[in-house]
Amino acid sequence: MTRIKLLSLLSILALFTTGSLFAQNPTYTVNVNTVPSDIASFEAFRDSLATTPEGGAIVMLFALRLYQQNPTEGTKALIVAVDSSRLSQSTGAGSYKGFALDGSTKYLLGQIEKYPFMLNSYLPGATPENGYTPAGLPYTFTLTSNRFSGTVESGQIKLFLPSSGAATPRPITMKRNSKGIWKAAEFSSLLVGVAAPATTDPADDL
Structure with a gap:
């Protein structure tokens, strides 16, 4: 094989490999029109969204937010949003x-x-610059996966949820239960700190 042919072959191989490595990751969209405020509305919210792994991931996010706003109702929401490996009988x-x-x-x-x-x-619209103030409803979330994420068919998949306070999306691993509901098995990265919100000096308005 001539040197020119060898170089051409290597160039094609490099182009193919690079394209494979940097191919666009799959995306998953979830629309949220209402936000649950108690366990009754949360369970309806879960049942409508958690039939897909991306929906289950957003359900987990709102379980955490409900816990922040109302620990009693939020604890109940978390119990029905997480995988059984995160629970104990009590x-x-x-x-x-x-x-x-x-x-x-x-x-x-x-x-x-x-x-x-x-x-x-x-949440859509929230940034460090605006003090993490989200836009109004409805919300549209876009999650991603990669070639190491697993598959929906296997019943377990790792998805990535963007945070405006972090350089890269945060992973959350979802598992499907026997009733077809996707629940959060690993979500610790969602609770890692983010960039502090911007602060303003009240004297700036003088």
């Missing part, structure tokens, strides 16, 4: 329908108090 305080959040999940929730603006960073 009828005591903080339980719902015979289950309670496990210790590691309860520990993660402490991040919400530490970074009260964190969850808003996932």
Whole structure:
């Protein structure tokens, strides 16, 4: 093989490999028209969205937000939004329908108090510059996956949710239960801190 032919072959191979590596990742869109405010509205919200992994991921986000606003109702929402691996059987305080959040999940929730603006960073329109103030409803969320994410068919897939306060989207692993509902199995990255909101000096208005 001549040197020219060899170089041409290598160029084609490099182009093909580069294209494969940088091919656009699949995207998943979820539309939200109403926000649940208690466990009754949350369960209806979950049942309507969590039939897909991307819908289940957004359900988990709103379970966390409900917990921030109302820990009692939010705890119930989290219990029905997370995978069974995150639960323990209980009828005591903080339980719902015979289950309670496990210790590691309860520990993660402490991040919400530490970074009260964190969850808003996932909402459309919210940015550090505007103090993480989201746009009004309806919301449209766009999630992505990659070639290492797994598949819907396997019943487990890792998706990525953008945060305006982070350089890269945050992963959340979803698992489908026996009733076809997608629940959050791993979501700790959603609760990692984000960029602090911009602050203004009241004297600037003088």
